[in-house]
Amino acid sequence: MTLKDKVVVVTGGGRGIGRAIVVAFAEQGATLAVCARTMTEIEEVAAEARKLGVEAIAVPLDVTDESSASNMVQTVEDQLGPIDILINNAGVALFKPFLETTAEEWDRMMDINAKGVFLCCRAVLPGMIQRKYGRIINVSSSAGKKGYPEQSAYCASKHAIQGLSKVLALETQKHGIRIHVICPGGVDTELVRQGRDDVDLSKYMRPEEIADVAVFLASQDATAMIDEITVRRIEAGPWSC
Numbered sequence: 001m002t003l004k005d006k007v008v009v010v011t012g013g014g015r016g017i018g019r020a021i022v023v024a025f026a027e028q029g030a031t032l033a034v035c036a037r038t039m040t041e042i043e044e045v046a047a048e049a050r051k052l053g054v055e056a057i058a059v060p061l062d063v064t065d066e067s068s069a070s071n072m073v074q075t076v077e078d079q080l081g082p083i084d085i086l087i088n089n090a091g092v093a094l095f096k097p098f099l100e101t102t103a104e105e106w107d108r109m110m111d112i113n114a115k116g117v118f119l120c121c122r123a124v125l126p127g128m129i130q131r132k133y134g135r136i137i138n139v140s141s142s143a144g145k146k147g148y149p150e151q152s153a154y155c156a157s158k159h160a161i162q163g164l165s166k167v168l169a170l171e172t173q174k175h176g177i178r179i180h181v182i183c184p185g186g187v188d189t190e191l192v193r194q195g196r197d198d199v200d201l202s203k204y205m206r207p208e209e210i211a212d213v214a215v216f217l218a219s220q221d222a223t224a225m226i227d228e229i230t231v232r233r234i235e236a237g238p239w240s241c
Contacts, residue, residue: 001218001219001220001221002028002029002219003025003028003029003030003085003215003218003219004028004029004030005029005030005031006030006031006084006085006218007030007031007033007076007080007081007082007083007084007085008025008030008031008032008033008083008084008085008086008087008218009033009035009059009072009073009076009083009085009086009087009120009124010022010025010032010033010034010035010087010089011035011036011061011063011086011087011088011089011090011116011120012035012036012063012089012090012091013032013034013035013036013042013045013089014034014036014038014041014042014044014045015036015041015189015190016187016189016190016207017089017139017184017187017189017207017210017211018034018036018045018087018089018090019045019048019207020206020207020208020210020211021087021089021207021210021211021214022034022045022046022048022049022056023045023048023049023052023208023211024208024211024212024214024215025211025214025215025218026048026049026052026053026054026056027052028215028219029053029054030054030085031054031055031056031080031081032046032049032054032055032056032057033056033057033059033072033075033076033080033083034046034049034056034057034058034059035058035059035060035061035072035090036060036061036090037060037061037062039058039060042058042059042060043058045058046058055080057075057076057079057080059072059075059076060072061090063090063112063115063116063117063119063120064111064112064115064116064119065119066119066123069119069120069122069123070123072120072123073123073124073127077127082127082131083124083127083128083134084133084134084135085134085135085136085137085218086120086121086124086134086135086136086137087136087137087139087214088116088117088120088121088136088137088138088139088161089139090112090116091112091113091116091139091157092108092109092112092113093151093154094109094151094153094154095150095151095154096150096153097149097150097152098150098152101152101153105153106153106156109153109154109156109157110153110156110157110160112157113154113157113158113160113161114157114160114161114164117138117161117164118164121136121164121168124136125168125172125177128172128175128177129172129175129177132175132176133176133177134172134175134176134177134178135177135178135180135217135218136168136177136178136179136180137180137181137182137214137217137218138161138164138165138179138180138181138182139181139182139184139210139214140158140161140162140165140181140182140183141154141158141183141184141185142183142184142185142230142232142240143155143158143159144158144159144161144162144181144183145159145162145183145230146240161181162181165179165180165181165228169227178220178225179227180217180226180227180228180229181227181228181229182210182213182214182217182228182229182231183228183229183230183231184205184210184231185205185230185231185232185233185236186203186204186205186233186236187204187205187206187207187209187210188201188204188205188206188207189207203233203235204233205231205233209231210231213229213231217229
């Protein structure tokens with residue numbers, strides 16, 4: 001399937017994997033809505049996409065707020081048209097032992113990583129169901145498939161994305177909607193740089209590599225269906241997730 005002129009919403013689009021996804025889809029001719037809380041970042045990324053010859057807008061979004069998610073969908077539909085593809089990429093990470101993790105930190109992790117996916121999917125799905133067409137790609141993590149020490153809240157939030165995606169796939173299949181999940185291992189992003197000083201980032205994956213996977217999934221339109229793709233660093237153990 002060609003992605004040219006498809007209307008694509010990318011949450012967490014101002015940096016890291018989200019920014020790479022926006023650029024990758026722009027290179028395929030898609031029409032982009034770059035969404036996040038920091039307007040300066042998403043405006044810069046939207047401008048970068050427009051330089052590639054596509055239409056792109058920056059839309060403010062707090063994924064933890066139901067009205068913000070609804071307003072985002074309305075803005076995109078008013079300015080760009082019906083949403084064809086939603087990529088839920090917004091997320092935060094926390095690297096702390098379980099007993100040092102506060103209730104506030106737990107709530108923040110679940111609000112952004114899990115509730116954010118829930119709210120954005122709920123906002124965009126009615127239109128997709130009405131049109132009998134849509135693609136949703138949820139960016140989870142290898143932490144959504146296994147546990148890691150000092151990542152209890154993060155792992156729990158990413159496991160929640162896995163469970164939600166499975167149910168959405170079952171409920172929306174009859175409406176012609178495809179739900180995909182990407183589970184990356186270690187990626188060199190600002191989140192990792194801020195939270196980990198014990199890893200060699202030169203051996204981590206690049207955001208562009210995950211963006212390529214998102215483009216591949218969004219392009220599938222035949223009889224084959226890929227529910228989930230796990231992407232690991234070459235040095236990580238094969239089938240380790």
